[in-house]
Amino acid sequence: MEHIYLREITRADITTTHIWRNDIDVVEGLSSTYRYVNFETEEQWFSNYQNNRSTQVRLAIVNKSDDVLIGMVSLVNIDFLSKTSELALQIGNKNFWGQGIGKFAIQAAIEHGFNNLNLNRIYLYVLTENNRAQAVYRSIGFKEEGILRQAIFKSGEYKDLILMSIIRNEYF
Numbered sequence: 001m002e003h004i005y006l007r008e009i010t011r012a013d014i015t016t017t018h019i020w021r022n023d024i025d026v027v028e029g030l031s032s033t034y035r036y037v038n039f040e041t042e043e044q045w046f047s048n049y050q051n052n053r054s055t056q057v058r059l060a061i062v063n064k065s066d067d068v069l070i071g072m073v074s075l076v077n078i079d080f081l082s083k084t085s086e087l088a089l090q091i092g093n094k095n096f097w098g099q100g101i102g103k104f105a106i107q108a109a110i111e112h113g114f115n116n117l118n119l120n121r122i123y124l125y126v127l128t129e130n131n132r133a134q135a136v137y138r139s140i141g142f143k144e145e146g147i148l149r150q151a152i153f154k155s156g157e158y159k160d161l162i163l164m165s166i167i168r169n170e171y172f
Helices: 012-019 024-028 039-051 099-113 131-142
Strands: 004-008 056-065 069-079 084-091 121-127 143-156 158-168
Touching: 004 099, 012 024, 012 039, 012 069, 056 099, 069 099, 084 099, 099 121, 099 131, 121 131, 121 143, 131 158
Parallel strands: 084 121
Antiparallel strands: 004 056, 056 069, 069 084, 121 158, 143 158
16 A cells, blocks of 8 residues: 555644544444534544553554545554553545555554554454454454444444454464
8 A cells, every 4th residue: 555654643633533523424334432522522532642642552544645634543542561452443534445445554553563562462343234344354364252242332222342353473
């Protein structure tokens, strides 16, 4: 993916991320509930990130040709004692959906976590109905660990989440 690069998110990005968080189509495939987010809350989210960078890495996925923000990939809840972290991905710019950018970003985040942060296990949650995301995660090497039954309320109903993880020696 020579037309994509990753960099740390900046305060300038939150104008765009705020739009994504309020777009029900963008949030629909994620393992989070849709809720309206005002701009002050988005600013607080970014400030919280800045104050907790020791346990989070939040990367912007950017198009090289025009520096347009495409999405974010994050390693959060970093536990340096257990050497684990949760991975989160959001491709908010719908013009880039279905182009393999998520897979590229996930692999880059995993390699950063294993090679630079000395992590041993990276895990994620995915909706049981999000077959496309599951296929991408499996192609990278994530393994299903279990089902979290009725773990999230979305679109008027409780939905199950799949817990998946990848271990350092499985990836390399």
